[in-house]
Amino acid sequence: xxxxxGTVSGCGKGKFSYFITLEERDGFYFNTKFEPKCxxxxxxxxxxxxxxxxxGNIKRVEVLEKNSNGYEDTSKKAxxxxxxNSGSSKSAGGDRQDSIMWxxxxxxxxxxxxxxxxxxxxxxxxxxxxxxxxxDGLIDEITARYFADATDPRKSAAYTTNAxxxxxxxxxxxxxxxxxxxxxxxxxxxxx
Numbered sequence: 001x002x003x004x005x006g007t008v009s010g011c012g013k014g015k016f017s018y019f020i021t022l023e024e025r026d027g028f029y030f031n032t033k034f035e036p037k038c039x040x041x042x043x044x045x046x047x048x049x050x051x052x053x054x055x056g057n058i059k060r061v062e063v064l065e066k067n068s069n070g071y072e073d074t075s076k077k078a079x080x081x082x083x084x085n086s087g088s089s090k091s092a093g094g095d096r097q098d099s100i101m102w103x104x105x106x107x108x109x110x111x112x113x114x115x116x117x118x119x120x121x122x123x124x125x126x127x128x129x130x131x132x133x134x135x136d137g138l139i140d141e142i143t144a145r146y147f148a149d150a151t152d153p154r155k156s157a158a159y160t161t162n163a164x165x166x167x168x169x170x171x172x173x174x175x176x177x178x179x180x181x182x183x184x185x186x187x188x189x190x191x192x
Contacts, residue, residue, distance in 0.1 A: 041067030
């Protein structure tokens, strides 16, 4: 695990994940699956795991000094050329992405259905043909739910629950902002 400290030169959403770049580490990208809580010009401390010469996966980000300009999403400035993940996208890239997401949802539904049957949380009744129809229905139901969650995660029950937890933690964010200078002193010598 490595640590570094620097000024954010860019942050936003890339092709597969969110990213942060630092002025001090030109050409090095820090990847994360969660939207960064920092903006351009902020001084941050990043704990990361190196994945390549020019890339690392973020384990933790700490905003040490907040920029007065606020958050600037650099991903909106550059057109990535990738289609939206929403099911309503009519572009060729959107249809392909939906197909990929459906396949992934179907595979996950097969695994989930197997686990559900293994722990006897769902009982199949009737003759073998009737059981097959019930199993197909279960798999279709799980696939549709997983696909809907993947195409619009903000409507997912799991996302909503996590968002409520984050909202509770964000309510104490005001207290955290007053402690920013203390954190900078606390972390000052730990960052490379």
